[in-house]
Amino acid sequence: MEKLLALIFFGYISVVCSISCKDQNNKDVDWFITYKMPKQADSSPPGIANGVGFYYMDSNLAGDLKPSTNDLSSSDQAIAYTLQQYYSQQSNSDLFHVMYNDEMAASLEEKSGSAWGWLKEKVKSVLRSKAVEYGHTKGVVFFDNDAGYWLVHSVPKFPLSDSYVYPDNGMIYAQSMLCMSFKYSELSKIGTQLYYNHPQIYSSNLPTSMAADNPDLAKVIGGQYKSGAPYSSTLDLTTAGGTTFKSFAKSADFNQDLYASLVAPTLKTPLDVETWRRGDEIPQNCSLKYGVQNVEDMKVGTSTTFKYTKDHSKVGISTQASAPYTCIGDINRMTSQFVRGGGTICINNAAVWTTYFQMIATADSC
Numbered sequence: 450m451e452k453l454l455a456l457i458f459f460g461y462i463s464v465v466c467s468i469s470c471k472d473q474n475n476k477d478v479d480w481f482i483t484y485k486m487p488k489q490a491d492s493s494p495p496g497i498a499n500g501v502g503f504y505y506m507d508s509n510l511a512g513d514l515k516p517s518t519n520d521l522s523s524s525d526q527a528i529a530y531t532l533q534q535y536y537s538q539q540s541n542s543d544l545f546h547v548m549y550n551d552e553m554a555a556s557l558e559e560k561s562g563s564a565w566g567w568l569k570e571k572v573k574s575v576l577r578s579k580a581v582e583y584g585h586t587k588g589v590v591f592f593d594n595d596a597g598y599w600l601v602h603s604v605p606k607f608p609l610s611d612s613y614v615y616p617d618n619g620m621i622y623a624q625s626m627l628c629m630s631f632k633y634s635e636l637s638k639i640g641t642q643l644y645y646n647h648p649q650i651y652s653s654n655l656p657t658s659m660a661a662d663n664p665d666l667a668k669v670i671g672g673q674y675k676s677g678a679p680y681s682s683t684l685d686l687t688t689a690g691g692t693t694f695k696s697f698a699k700s701a702d703f704n705q706d707l708y709a710s711l712v713a714p715t716l717k718t719p720l721d722v723e724t725w726r727r728g729d730e731i732p733q734n735c736s737l738k739y740g741v742q743n744v745e746d747m748k749v750g751t752s753t754t755f756k757y758t759k760d761h762s763k764v765g766i767s768t769q770a771s772a773p774y775t776c777i778g779d780i781n782r783m784t785s786q787f788v789r790g791g792g793t794i795c796i797n798n799a800a801v802w803t804t805y806f807q808m809i810a811t812a813d814s815c
Contacts, residue, residue: 468544468597469630469689471530472507473517478630479690481507481527482777482801484514484749484808485604485624487759493751496520500620504750508690512800516750521615529613531598531628535591536612543593545636545659547670549648550587551789552605554616583649584674584701584790586779590643592636594659596689599639601794602626603763603779610652622725623747623755625762627777627794630689638684638696640666645682645698646790647674674790675700681711686794697778698792705787706731706741707780708765712793713739718772721812722765723747723757724781731782735815741765743782746810754810765793766805773802 472478488500494516496502501520505527506513519526524533535546548554589600589608603626604619631639636659644665653670660667668674675682680703686694697715699707709731713720716739723744734740744764748754765776778793780786 468534468591468593468595470507470598470600470628471527471534472509473505473519473527475525475530478527479508479688479692480627480629480694480796481505482514482628483517483528483626484762485521485619485626486749486752487623487755488621489753489755489759491753494520496522497752501615506801506804508688508692511798512804514750514804521619524613527628528600528626531600532589532608532613535589539611542654543656543658545590545592545597545655545666546653547590547643547648547650547655548608548610548652549589549643549650550606551583551585551649552618553649553651554606554609582647584646585781585786586643586646586648586791588648588779590636590639592631592633592659594633596630596632597636598628598630600626600628601777601779603761605761622759622761623749625764625777629686629692629694629794631686632689635686636666637663638686640664640669641682642684642696642698642792643669644673645675645700646792647701648790676702678702680704683711683715692796692798695774695795695797696792697776697795698790699780700790701788703787703790706782707778707791707793708782709734709737709741712765712776712795713737713741716767716772716774716795718767718769718774720765720774720776721768721809722782723760723809724763724783725761726757726781726783729783729785731784733813733815740815741782742768742813742815744809744812747808748810749808763793764805765795766809767802768806770799770802770806773797773799775801775805
């Protein structure tokens with residue numbers, strides 16, 4: 450009987466305290482990466498014709514990018530499982546969360562058209578008109594006082610603040626997501642990066658007990674942001690499983706391209722970068738020691754090749770196998786984004802790099 454009670458007790462503790470990224474089977478995973486395909490007539494992955502098909506890899510399958518059996522409209526896949534941890538505990542004031550997006554998401558209530566929901570949506574509409582003041586940055590952070598995750602992504606108006614629904618506006622173009630599981634000790638670093646990014650927050654809760662441990666995070670939740678020198682922050686983040694990611698964050702005062710002026714020189718490698726480009730393109734600079742070139746076409750898995758005009762993801766890929774970095778973030782290569790906060794997060798992993806490097810069908814060159 451004592452053994453049974455012990456099993457029940459410790460099993461309960463593990464369920465309650467294990468906030469982390471979740472894999473395709475709703476199991477804890479150290480990190481995962483997804484590439485949502487653009488909406489196009491194709492047979493793989495499932496859901497691609499409706500704009501919700503995606504490829505997936507994680508720390509247990511590094512380099513093995515697989516089409517997801519369940520698409521993003523389903524609640525039975527890694528992204529939904531990861532977010533559901535928050536949704537199922539959103540009334541728990543002892544847990545920290547922040548959701549941010551330069552194009553703010555609604556709640557299910559707001560989408561339903563109720564009077565209160567209509568009013569809240571109108572307020573958010575006014576804030577969106579001033580969104581240029583905020584960083585071009587999107588993500589979710591969710592922690593208890595032991596562990597949590599950071600989900601960085603490129604999808605506008607996602608996720609909802611109260612339930613999982615993949616948005617219609619995220620279906621047409623390709624999108625990228627990166628989820629990392631961390632121990633609580635790394636939360637302060639995440640707070641610092643967000644302080645530089647100046648995110649537009651649409652849902653948050655920071656328990657008083659956590660605020661003292663995380664001063665930069667407390668500033669962010671309070672609406673403060675970094676101004677003046679230094680204009681950028683580069684930090685190593687170590688996941689719960691021991692993987693090191695290098696996080697790059699810039700403030701609006703940085704006033705340069707993140708990839709050419711900070712990421713490539715720091716990593717000491719040229720980069721091919723796929724981001725949204727609509728007007729205000731950055732002129733090609735072939736004089737840089739570590740140059741950055743724009744990707745023109747992508748070929749993911751067995752899916753049909755697509756042009757950058759169909760891609761809203763934010764991916765940087767080293768051109769050198771000797772420096773196998775893959776970066777996933779939330780800011781574009783456009784001159785208009787020089788004066789906005791944003792960032793990217795890079796992993797040094799040969800298997801992941803090989804997969805992503807092979808996805809580049811064509812890129813600019815000097």
